[in-house]
Amino acid sequence: MSTFERYSATIAEGDLAILYRGHSDLYPIVIKSGEFVNNNKGYVIILHPTPELWTLSLPHRTQILYQADISIITSLLRLKPGSRVLESGTGSGSFSHSLIRTIAPTGHLHTFEYHEGRAAEAKAEFEAHGLAQFATSQCRDVCKDGFGLTNLVDAAFLDLPAPWEAVASAKQALRKDVATRLCSFSPCIEQVARTVEALTQHGFTNIEMYECLLREHDVRNVTIHQVDVMRSLAPRPKVAAVRPGKGQEEDVPAAPGSVITALVRPRNDARGHTSFLTFATLLPQAEEADEQ
Known part of the structure; x- marks a missing residue:
């Protein structure tokens, strides 16, 4: 039998299980032979009960601690x-x-x-x-x-x-x-x-x-350009570029390297x-x- 104290790989009649149908849609159920569960989402996940899941799905008799x-x-x-x-x-x-x-x-x-x-x-x-x-x-x-x-x-x-x-x-x-x-x-x-x-x-x-x-944090990926200090002190290589409508060459600095990293910003x-x-x-x- 599966309980809070003891885990079982299989579900037996009389077990308490937590039905997961979404992040905010969980509820406890006692497994009974012959009973059906109606679900219009096309899937359901049966989870072993834990104190964390019980807190999210228990019947409220009072305000609770999270x-x-x-x-x-x-x-x-x-x-x-x-x-x-x-x-x-x-x-x-x-x-x-x-x-x-x-x-x-x-x-x-x-x-x-x-x-x-x-x-x-x-x-x-x-x-x-x-x-x-x-x-x-x-x-x-x-x-x-x-x-x-x-x-x-x-x-x-x-x-x-x-x-x-x-x-x-x-x-x-x-x-x-x-x-x-x-x-x-x-x-x-x-x-x-x-x-x-x-x-x-x-x-x-x-x-x-x-x-x-x-406190919620916003996470997004940003591109950070890397700067080689020694390279920046050296003469920059030049490449030829042609402006539209003009036939003369122009000196354009080479593009520096870059890296993508995660940026985390706390909300106010x-x-x-x-x-x-x-x-x-x-x-x-x-x-x-x-x-x-």
Whole structure:
């Protein structure tokens, strides 16, 4: 069987596949015997599911994270196989799939969602995609009730309307024997200000904020004339040329060599604001670790 965790060269009944009908036309399908897919393009490509393809084709229950933000968050949280990560909220599970791929096979994701229906759907997706062993999904309002974890995870990710209300509980969940990382995803700068204040009050350091924007570049081929400096100092060879209507010769310089190369020019505008990403570090706290 082909799942997110395991690749198979053949498709079997019950497999999840991504149907590709164009750059912006992808959708997931579960292979079932006897069913048909209507397609008026004359072709269809069946792709093995990956977190990137799932992000582009998943059913949206909420706004989701895309690869530009996912890549910088994964990198700056210093995630690797074996990491234990806390995530809130789960939402549509876009980031959850990328997290699991990064920390598998020995890591674990603890993901929280306050909406009961979305939490149940996310849990069902993890099981259907063969990822249940890597994720624990809970329905919980972490801003009011906390995460219920102590000295357990290596990193925390908060995608909440009021992330500052969950900072204290996130600190409790983070390990105290090593330096750990926290990231908060906030669309508004006012949310960032309050979150930074809460992080400072709870002893987090190295607080930084990033905005990941996509900037398009125009690429075109241009002809560049090469100049031989030593040759340019020497007397130029002359060739005979005749102007129309005149019978006299004229001195014309020989054409220099040239090369075709690619020219890349960034566009002036950078579009695509999704959020402000606030990162912070919690340094080892030996005394608290000993008490717990």
